[in-house]
Amino acid sequence: MIELLGWVPLFPLLGFLILVLAGARLSKPQIAWVGVGSVAVSALLVAWLGAEFLNGTLQPYSMVLGTWIAVGDLSVPFGFYLDALSVTMLFVVTGIGFLIHLYAAGFMKDDPGYARFFAYMNLFVAAMLVLVLADNLVLLYLGWEGVGLGSYLLIGFWYEDPNNGYAARKAFVMTRIGDMALLLGMILLFMHLHTFDIQTLMLRAASQWAPGATLPVAAAALLLGGALGKSAQLPLHTWLPDAMAGPTPVSALIHAATMVTAGVYLIARTHALFAMAPPVLDAVAVIGVLTLLMAGCSALAQTDIKRILAYSTISQIGYMFLALGVGAWSSAIFHLMTHAFFKALLFLAAGAVIFCFHHEHNIFRMGGLRRDMPLAFVSFLIGSAALSGLPFTAGYYSKHEILVAVYSVSPGLWMDACLGAIITGIYSFRLVFVVFFGVQPQGVEQRPCWRMSITLALLCLLALVGGMLHIPLDSVFSERFNTEQGFSLVSVFTLAAPFMGLLIAMLFYLHGGFSVEDLIGSGPINQIRMFWFNGWGMDALYDRVVVRPFKAIARVNKNDAVDSVYAAIALLSRGGYALISSTQNGCIRWYATSMALGIVVIIAIGWLS
Amino acid sequence: MSGIPMVQGLLLSVVLFVLGLVGVLVRRNLIMILMSLEVMLNATGLAFIVAGSRWGEADGQIMFLLILTLAAAEVGVGLGLALQIFRRWHTLDADVLTGMKG
Numbered sequence: 001m002i003e004l005l006g007w008v009p010l011f012p013l014l015g016f017l018i019l020v021l022a023g024a025r026l027s028k029p030q031i032a033w034v035g036v037g038s039v040a041v042s043a044l045l046v047a048w049l050g051a052e053f054l055n056g057t058l059q060p061y062s063m064v065l066g067t068w069i070a071v072g073d074l075s076v077p078f079g080f081y082l083d084a085l086s087v088t089m090l091f092v093v094t095g096i097g098f099l100i101h102l103y104a105a106g107f108m109k110d111d112p113g114y115a116r117f118f119a120y121m122n123l124f125v126a127a128m129l130v131l132v133l134a135d136n137l138v139l140l141y142l143g144w145e146g147v148g149l150g151s152y153l154l155i156g157f158w159y160e161d162p163n164n165g166y167a168a169r170k171a172f173v174m175t176r177i178g179d180m181a182l183l184l185g186m187i188l189l190f191m192h193l194h195t196f197d198i199q200t201l202m203l204r205a206a207s208q209w210a211p212g213a214t215l216p217v218a219a220a221a222l223l224l225g226g227a228l229g230k231s232a233q234l235p236l237h238t239w240l241p242d243a244m245a246g247p248t249p250v251s252a253l254i255h256a257a258t259m260v261t262a263g264v265y266l267i268a269r270t271h272a273l274f275a276m277a278p279p280v281l282d283a284v285a286v287i288g289v290l291t292l293l294m295a296g297c298s299a300l301a302q303t304d305i306k307r308i309l310a311y312s313t314i315s316q317i318g319y320m321f322l323a324l325g326v327g328a329w330s331s332a333i334f335h336l337m338t339h340a341f342f343k344a345l346l347f348l349a350a351g352a353v354i355f356c357f358h359h360e361h362n363i364f365r366m367g368g369l370r371r372d373m374p375l376a377f378v379s380f381l382i383g384s385a386a387l388s389g390l391p392f393t394a395g396y397y398s399k400h401e402i403l404v405a406v407y408s409v410s411p412g413l414w415m416d417a418c419l420g421a422i423i424t425g426i427y428s429f430r431l432v433f434v435v436f437f438g439v440q441p442q443g444v445e446q447r448p449c450w451r452m453s454i455t456l457a458l459l460c461l462l463a464l465v466g467g468m469l470h471i472p473l474d475s476v477f478s479e480r481f482n483t484e485q486g487f488s489l490v491s492v493f494t495l496a497a498p499f500m501g502l503l504i505a506m507l508f509y510l511h512g513g514f515s516v517e518d519l520i521g522s523g524p525i526n527q528i529r530m531f532w533f534n535g536w537g538m539d540a541l542y543d544r545v546v547v548r549p550f551k552a553i554a555r556v557n558k559n560d561a562v563d564s565v566y567a568a569i570a571l572l573s574r575g576g577y578a579l580i581s582s583t584q585n586g587c588i589r590w591y592a593t594s595m596a597l598g599i600v601v602i603i604a605i606g607w608l609s
Numbered sequence: 610m611s612g613i614p615m616v617q618g619l620l621l622s623v624v625l626f627v628l629g630l631v632g633v634l635v636r637r638n639l640i641m642i643l644m645s646l647e648v649m650l651n652a653t654g655l656a657f658i659v660a661g662s663r664w665g666e667a668d669g670q671i672m673f674l675l676i677l678t679l680a681a682a683e684v685g686v687g688l689g690l691a692l693q694i695f696r697r698w699h700t701l702d703a704d705v706l707t708g709m710k711g
Contacts, residue, residue: 584709584710585707585710586706586707586708586709586710587703587704587707587710588642588703588706589633589634589635589637589703589704592633592634593634596630596634
């Protein structure tokens with residue numbers, strides 16, 4: 001039955017083709033059936049295949065659908081590779097993908113670009129499935145660029161507003177910087193190991209290279225560059241907050257649950273290579289910690305509900321990178337899965353709030369919504385609890401695993417990560433308290449439709465019990481940490497960190513024991529707040545360091561310095577033409593003189609030589 | 610038959626040739642150009658005669674006859690063209706007739 005694996009990415013692709021070719025002629029219910037149905041079929045197929053795989057021997061299964069590129073000794077097949085890691089990713093992509101498609105069928109029902117929206121979404125899901133199933137780096141790169149394209153198209157979905165187009169281009173260009181590094185890494189690996197097949201690559205790398213040598217470090221660093229761009233980590237993270245310009249289901253699917261975790265998947269997939277490059281692995285951990293702290297602080301200062309969630313996504317992926325950096329591969333993937341549950345839930349609940357509350361994004365113009373929107377309130381409560389890692393939610397299990405693993409490697413990093421957990425608690429419950437408590441400024445506009453409600457309810461369930469799901473990732477990753485540590489001061493503090501955050505948020509935002517206004521009123525703190533609000537000035541920095549010099553060079557070079565070489569050649573030949581054509585003056589005596597002189601010259605040459 | 614001194618004969622031929630060439634180059638009237646051409650041709654002919662007489666061969670005179678025939682044909686065509694040109698443009702000035710200007 002496992003031979004049906006090849007069909008999994010094909011259904012969304014078919015849905016995309018149908019919607020692109022015939023979308024204009026279909027009615028909205030038909031579009032919804034095609035768009036949601038194609039992903040639903042894939043999800044069912046994955047559930048069936050995945051259950052069979054997990055109940056079996058867990059032996060990796062690979063299948064080749066055909067040859068894609070065959071030139072000389074280079075052969076790139078359409079090959080799929082199924083192991084516990086790709087099964088996990090398949091579950092996340094198709095399962096969460098299906099729920100979000102279902103939600104979007106309700107959320108987007110009044111949009112004129114209904115067919116276009118589902119076409120892009122299906123294209124994205126197909127590309128993401130190719131990415132996680134690919135058995136070689138080239139096919140993975142195809143999926144990698146495919147999801148980038150889907151992300152670009154969907155961020156700029158409402159293209160009438162130039163700002164959305166700008167955000168889309170920014171996302172595309174920023175990730176492209178990373179993609180370039182990934183491409184170079186692939187070429188480096190191929191030049192030295194002569195294959196693109198990931199498993200063969202890992203075996204050959206282990207047998208031909210010494211750990212810590214220059215080549216594995218360079219290759220791992222280049223792959224890391226790709227992962228940083230896609231997963232919005234320092235220093236290539238600035239595109240993600242702007243990517244919130246897209247419709248909310250897009251933010252939930254692409255910029256929270258699936259695509260942005262592709263970098264984590266890439267590192268986990270090539271973990272054998274990273275394990276051979278300790279400096280790069282350390283860099284992964286440090287980048288993860290820095291990102292999670294910076295993004296967490298930025299989330300504290302935001303006022304746009306989606307930007308808060310965007311920064312929290314960056315911060316949570318920072319946790320995954322931290323886990324990867326200390327070698328806790330399966331904890332990273334586990335957190336990836338639970339994060340997909342609760343972050344999709346939070347985004348979709350935020351979408352419901354925005355949808356029902358006059359398309360308002362600013363949380364300080366909301367308030368007291370817990371009475372009018374009980375489902376969104378419960379969703380946010382569960383999602384925020386899971387996000388900050390309160391006990392017995394999905395986020396608790398995965399984050400706890402990561403923190404314990406980090407402590408066994410580096411207590412310093414563990415301290416930072418715990419600080420990050422406190423910040424996570426503050427900003428998630430700040431969001432809940434500001435939006436759902438206090439005074440309601442105006443009534444809600446409309447109710448969420450049944451498709452949105454069902455999705456929220458299912459995701460609430462997943463965010464609660466998702467931590468109990470056990471995927472046997474041990475069959476893929478060899479390193480293991482003993483996460484079943486007993487009662488210790490470390491685990492107590494790890495447990496207490498989110499509660500401290502919750503407490504601080506309650507003091508400031510719920511009962512007003514402290515007032516935020518008093519804090520903001522004093523100058524330096526307000527400056528820090530504005531600094532965090534602007535994402536640590538990274539955008540301004542890039543603007544000054546890259547964008548403006550580039551624009552200045554472009555202005556100086558308006559007439560194209562390189563072109564002047566060719567202009568000079570043209571000028572020379574035109575001058576030569578004018579010179580020579582002036583000798584063709586039609587005057588017969590001039591011709592006769594030229595001939596006579598020429599003959600004299602020729603005779604003189606003959607005489608003198 | 611050995612009356613023509615070679616050096617003087619060839620010198621005369623060169624002088625005639627240069628005179629003809631200068632005529633071709635400086636005269637503007639087509640008729641005069643044609644006449645100068647005739648002078649040049651006859652200068653060459655003279656060189657052949659002198660050479661033939663020096664070596665006592667008949668080849669020089671045969672070549673002169675050939676050149677004479679050629680000159681007659683050339684003048685026939687040249688004058689015909691000059692006539693046509695005068696009919697069409699009412700001038701024989703070579704500097705005015707620059708219709709082949711590139």
